[in-house]
Amino acid sequence: MELKHLLNALKAEIKPEIANLTIKGIADNSVDVSKDYLFVAIKGFKSNGHDFIDDAIKRGACVIVGEMDIVSLPIPYIKVANSRRALGIIASNFYHHPSKSKIMIGITGTNGKTTTSYILKHILESNGHTCSLIGTIQNIVNGEVYDSKNTTPSSLVLQKLLFESKDEIVIMEVSSHGLSQFRIEGITFDYCLFTNLDQEHLDYHKTMEEYFQTKLSLFSYLKKNGQAIVNTDNVWGKKLAEKLKDKNIYVHSLGQSEDNKFQILDLDFENSVVQLTEDNESVQLSSPIIGLHNIYNTAMAYITAKLIGIENDNILNSIKLFQGVKGRFEILKLHNGATVVVDYAHTADAVFHCLTTSKKYGAKKITHIFGFRGDRDESKRQRILAVSSEFSDEFILTLDDLNSVPINEMIESLYKLNNHYANNKGIVMPDRTSAIKWAIENSEQDDWILITGKGHEIYKQNFSIPTTSDTETVLYIDNGEK
Incomplete structure (x- = not known):
């Protein structure tokens, strides 16, 4: 050229x-x-x-x-x-502006991007559409799976993936880092989704307002007749919807108040079912993954599929067959009758939803295992500890990714946090696999063990048990460490 x-x-x-x-x-x-x-x-x-x-x-x-x-x-x-x-x-x-020839869907927000994207991909493919997916867990193009190094790849990688894609629709998770670093420059979207906003990445963005403005910038990449889908049941979602309307962007708002385009009624938390109403038309929407946060993720996917043109009954039937997402409220049943949940949650809001969902679904005792990443936003650590201290029966502070932080320094910080904020509920067990083993061996029928922070991710350091992820560790221990 x-x-x-x-x-x-x-x-x-x-x-x-x-x-x-x-x-x-x-x-x-x-x-x-x-x-x-x-x-x-x-x-x-x-x-x-x-x-x-x-x-x-x-x-x-x-x-x-x-x-x-x-x-x-x-x-x-x-x-x-x-x-x-x-x-x-x-x-x-x-690459000849590849986004112009596809239906482009961008999903942003602190939590829920991955789950929403996978539910939506399942719905669309179940109804005859071909989909590429670019996100946190992996990139899928033309049915081929590629490793994902970042939630949103560099602009050069993105444009090449879009050019190579023969799929009709592209679903893309768009991170705040990706937005602030212009990784989606040159891409235009037909639909942009906002899931929620919670304290995260303040080591990078400095303030919540700066973080919000970065997320808001996604919607400037909408095509001329592009549409926004916004969860307004959080203060940042309401603010975003108002700003988009001021810019004359068409907003499909989702929330429990009656001024929303899609109103949530009769929220049945225990069965993960809601009535979703639009213009006097109402459907019963069941989330395939338990938890209030997943009800919203499912609703966002439903609305997007509906706007693309899929019939209601076909969407609802597809949702029933969804098998879940690796590392996103992934439920593992132990031989002793206890339940383990592996989840990527690493904000206070996400941890809150995991813990309260476990309680709502009958957890007799909740043991929460989690840690903190080195070189990441330290300002959220106290909030996560406060949530875990309030909603779990006991928690174990353990190692997550160290990044460049020396292991002794990270362990020392865990002990300091536990001493100041644990309310006598917490213990420190630096070896992540040993912490999981201890929790399983001390669990009984109807107990729940929540392991948060890493979800689908592979361990970056070696632990005492020769496993590579939280899910693998649970299965290894439950099957007798063979």
Whole structure:
């Protein structure tokens, strides 16, 4: 593709003598550069792509795009205001704007993105549509499964996935990091969903208002006639719906108050059933996964499928056959009659829903196992501890991902947190697999054990039991450690 077409929509000065230069590929990592590639230099959090420009040139780059002032290079250098944003636009141009030819669905919010996306994918595929899915657990394109390194991949990876997809519909989880780093630049959506907002990532966004504004920015990527689906049964959802209406964006609001487009009535928590009413039409909606939060996730998926054009009865019949999501309120029944739940919950609100759901469904005693990630938002730790202390009978603080934090420092922080906020309900057991083993061995029939924080994820460090995930550890112990 000619350079002038690649840089279309970018406010960048291109000298006439290089406008027709043929570009054979794009890279944002110098090791991926080949002959006649355009290299985009991005300031990262751990390294600066501008420091690798010489390496990109040695590997065959013929044009460099960056945001720093560079005096002299042997090949053309084009300065832009924001390299991350430029990469998204360039990648979209290179792959011929693939989002324009698909039904694009973007889902954002603190909790519920993954569950909502999987329920929706199941409904759509059960009714004859082909779907790609891009999200936290994995990426699925043309029926092929790929590992997911980030909830929202880089713009270059995203555009390539969309270009390669032969599927009719693409469902995408959109994280706040992905939004703030312009990873969805060059993509436009037919439907954007907002699930909820809770304290999370404040090590990155600093304030809840900044976090909210970042989530809100997703809706600026809607197509001309794109529509928003918003859960307004939280203060941030109400605020978001109001702002979208002020922008003349069509909002399908979901909530219990009568001013919602889709109103929730007769909420039957124990059976995970609600009456959902729209314009005097009412349906009985049953969540395939227990819990109030999953009722809302199911309702969001239902509304989206309905807007796409699937008949009510077909949607409801599809929902009944949904098998759940790995690591999202994943229920495991033990041989002794106890129940284990493995869930990705890592905010106070998500933990609250897990614990209260367990209580509502008859837990005689609740043991909660969880930890905290190194180099992540420490301001939420006390809130999570307060929720666990109030709604569990006992909890075990254990290790989650250390990241760059030394293990002794993390263990010390667990003991300090337990001493200050545990209300005599907590113990510290650093080895995650030992904590799970202790809880199982000390459980009885009708007890519930909740293991939160990692969900589907693989362990990043070794523990005493040779397993790689929470679910695998539970099954290993319950089956006699064979």
